Amino acid sequence: MEKGIFSKVFVKYPLEEAFIKIREFGFSTVQFNFANVGLPSLPQKVSNEILEQIQETCEKTGISISVISGTYNTLELNNETRKKNIEGFKNVVESAKKLNVPYVSISTGSFNQEDFWSPHPENHTKKAWNYLFESLDEMLDIASRNGVTIVIEPEQANVISTIEDVKKLMNHYQSPYLKVLFDAANIITTDDIGQLENKINRSLKELSEYIAVAHCKDCLVSKGKITFAPIGKGSLPLNQYLKELKKYYDGPVIMHGLDEEDIAFALKSTHF
Template structure:
């Protein structure tokens, strides 16, 4: 298991600067975002020079590209907005292997036109589900064409808002191209300790055959997000559950400042290295 971080945690619009900062903070991998190349998170076109710069920076720093963000609002109420996001997904997919990764991360979106991370009463309706399924049909064709995988992250405010819904998506699409980005802090908001532990354990068990990367952020007692290790999640238990499930991939932290990054790396590294597999 490697300790990783969102590349955009660090300031800079060149991969050299960003990956060097990740390395110096103690990380072996990043979830890359093309904003770190000065192109925005969803570029319409990606120059060959930008792809080469990522590859070269990864080789120079020793920091792997675990995944690349291609997140857009898959159920935006405006179809044109969805289509623009899909075109960017396709552009990122076309360069992913050359940039060093075969995994593109997405969220499943919200009917909220202004904020894909904000809940909307229509998100759990049949029409939103069907729009999402149709969008995945397009993305899977792109993924097949470019031999990449799609990492779907359950989010409380999105269509896929639980492990059970993620399992439903996998079973519905019946494609090995769909993988899961599992973030324990996205599975609950306010729960007691026993319920929280059960939700996380059950999610890992339900999705263990499809988890591509695991995320590491936390929740404060009031339900707001916190830096990994600073909130209510039992991280030794979470990592042990991942290990029991056979997961040995990247654990990517985010939702923290660059100043906090070395401390989180120091917190996660011994947990990921430990051979202990008990809760």
């Protein structure tokens, strides 16, 4: 597996300096965010000059881009905002094609309009699924026309939160352009206390045919609460997760949910 990190962890640096630092930590690939070149994550325009800068920086530093973040709330209720988001997503996908990046990551949305990483009581209703289908129909059309694959991440606060949700979505579309971004920290719930490893192993086995990208993130699991923590400082059996992941997957594993000062400890704590 290839060791990677979110480029946004180094967003305070100019792009080339950021990628040099990433390489010095021993990473060889990134999940890229357009914030690293001073643009919104869903840019309304990406110039050829920016794309050339990104390509040249990759070539100069030896850092590849495995996936580009194209995340927004797919359950957005404001029509004007929704149109703007789709246009930004289209720009990310077209940029991925030009940069020869195979994947764009997305969220599956929340009816919480203030923060789509937060839950809402209607997120697991038929209404939510219909909104998601409406968004994904359009997004998959854009992705397939550009030969880019969308990767969705099961996330407790979003519509797709369980193994069963993923299978339902994949069966609905049966598209080669829709895959899974697997993150062990996002598949567990507070009900899994005492059986974290079993839940992760079962999830990997059942979703293995769909996994295209993987994350490495940590969290603290306590009764009734999950809070994210820097890698190696949480409750997850991350080395067991990585060992199990290797049985099914040999692609990029992207570290995130940490700051630059946490990286050295994270690397010491995990064995790829």
